[in-house]
Amino acid sequence: MIGRLNHVALAVRDLAAATALYRDTLGARVSAEVPLPEHGVTTVFVELPNTKIELLAPLGEASPIARFLERSPEGGIHHLCYEVDDIIAARDSLRAAGARVLGDGEPRTGAHGKPVLFLHPKDMLGTLVELEQV
């Protein structure tokens, strides 16, 4: 079912500083900031040869990463995103296995314009998992 690792997401307080660290200190290629108000975050993608790092900053009052940053003020690894061929088949199979799909269970359009879903961290070894249909 799951395929390539599409990205590893880091929640950060200061997106400009995080972008400068990856661009200037780590010498990586980084995208422009992209606000995703429907997801309550602003994102920057760090392009690596074998995957991407998604830098996430809260956007708006109801950001889903706000409490994460309250718990971890320095930021930290927020989620892993795996690619799937068929997100509905994956969702239904995971539900049958007892995993909780977050939100209303319907895929939403993610940062890459593709359908995404999230699985509860408590069902995924303590790690928030995102699935992206490619």
Ligand SMILES: CC[C@H](C(=O)O)C(=O)SCCNC(=O)CCNC(=O)[C@H](O)C(C)(C)COP(=O)(O)OP(=O)(O)OC[C@H]1O[C@@H](n2cnc3c(N)ncnc32)[C@H](O)[C@@H]1OP(=O)(O)O
């Ligand atoms: C889709 C656009 C873009 C893309 O790549 O395309 C993105 O990735 S956007 C990313 C931001 N959006 C989301 O993360 C949506 C899914 N996330 C959620 O719905 C929430 O973050 C949720 C429900 C996972 C946690 O929300 P919150 O922290 O407010 O809930 P709790 O405080 O009640 O936490 C419950 C329980 O889970 C633990 N937790 C929370 N977040 C994480 C995490 N990222 N990794 C691991 N564990 C997490 C938290 O510590 C609580 O544990 P407990 O033992 O009960 O204290």
Ligand SMILES: [Co+2]
């Ligand atoms: Co993501």
